[in-house]
Amino acid sequence: MKTERYPLIDILRGAALLNMFVYHAMWNNENLFGHNTGVLHTLPAYLWQQSGAALFILLSGFCWALAHKHLKRSLVVLGYAFFIFVVTYFFDRHNLITFGILSFIGSAMLLMLPLAKLLRYIPPTGGLIISFILFFAFKNISHGYIGFGDWQCSLPQSLYASYFTAWLGLPPDTFHSADYFPILPWLFIYTAGYFACLLSKKHLSRSALLNTDIKPLSLLGRHSLAAYLIHQPVIYSLMWLWYKIVN
Numbered sequence: 001m002k003t004e005r006y007p008l009i010d011i012l013r014g015a016a017l018l019n020m021f022v023y024h025a026m027w028n029n030e031n032l033f034g035h036n037t038g039v040l041h042t043l044p045a046y047l048w049q050q051s052g053a054a055l056f057i058l059l060s061g062f063c064w065a066l067a068h069k070h071l072k073r074s075l076v077v078l079g080y081a082f083f084i085f086v087v088t089y090f091f092d093r094h095n096l097i098t099f100g101i102l103s104f105i106g107s108a109m110l111l112m113l114p115l116a117k118l119l120r121y122i123p124p125t126g127g128l129i130i131s132f133i134l135f136f137a138f139k140n141i142s143h144g145y146i147g148f149g150d151w152q153c154s155l156p157q158s159l160y161a162s163y164f165t166a167w168l169g170l171p172p173d174t175f176h177s178a179d180y181f182p183i184l185p186w187l188f189i190y191t192a193g194y195f196a197c198l199l200s201k202k203h204l205s206r207s208a209l210l211n212t213d214i215k216p217l218s219l220l221g222r223h224s225l226a227a228y229l230i231h232q233p234v235i236y237s238l239m240w241l242w243y244k245i246v247n
């Protein structure tokens with residue numbers, strides 16, 4: 001499943017992974033080891049978590065425009081997402097992961113197959129701007145409304161009815177997931193990455209910025225799926241050993 005590679009994209013993906021590792025270590029410290037510092041419940045921490053995830057999703061959308069065999073890749077990612085769901089279901093239902101970031105990325109890969117046939121008719125600059133506008137317009141759809149400022153519109157509660165609507169971004173009151181990235185609004189960050197790729201191929205030289213390389217980060221970025229799958233067991237094990245030694 002080879003793709004055209006830009007070293008800078010692998011560097012950014014590696015940096016996004018490192019950012020995620022740090023956040024998850026802090027999350028583990030509070031939710032799994034019971035050391036509640038309150039840091040993760042602040043607005044800066046929320047913005048940190050959301051921006052880190054947004055970068056990861058945007059880069060995934062960027063890479064979609066470069067890759068081939070999208071169906072095979074999406075099924076692999078969805079298979080791992082289902083594996084994570086099963087593991088958390090049987091071992092830690094309190095932190096059950098349903099429709100987490102891997103589920104979203106696998107779903108977005110599939111949805112882009114028909115969408116790309118339409119998106120190619122949109123100028124990349126306009127598509128990038130529209131994607132970001134729609135993301136912020138739909139950012140609070142899971143809370144019952146869309147739009148921003150004086151242009152908000154409440155949605156009928158009857159739409160928030162099932163696991164399917166939760167996958168779309170309209171979760172019922174009974175829905176819970178420790179990691180939740182629904183189709184809306186995050187698909188618009190994915191399409192923003194797709195349009196960013198079209199722009200980069202149009203305006204940037206392969207020999208310039210996109211060829212910048214930092215080996216450790218680009219190596220991590222090239223193996224992002226494997227790194228994502230093993231990072232929580234590794235982080236948890238290291239933290240468990242640390243607390244065993246300290247205590």
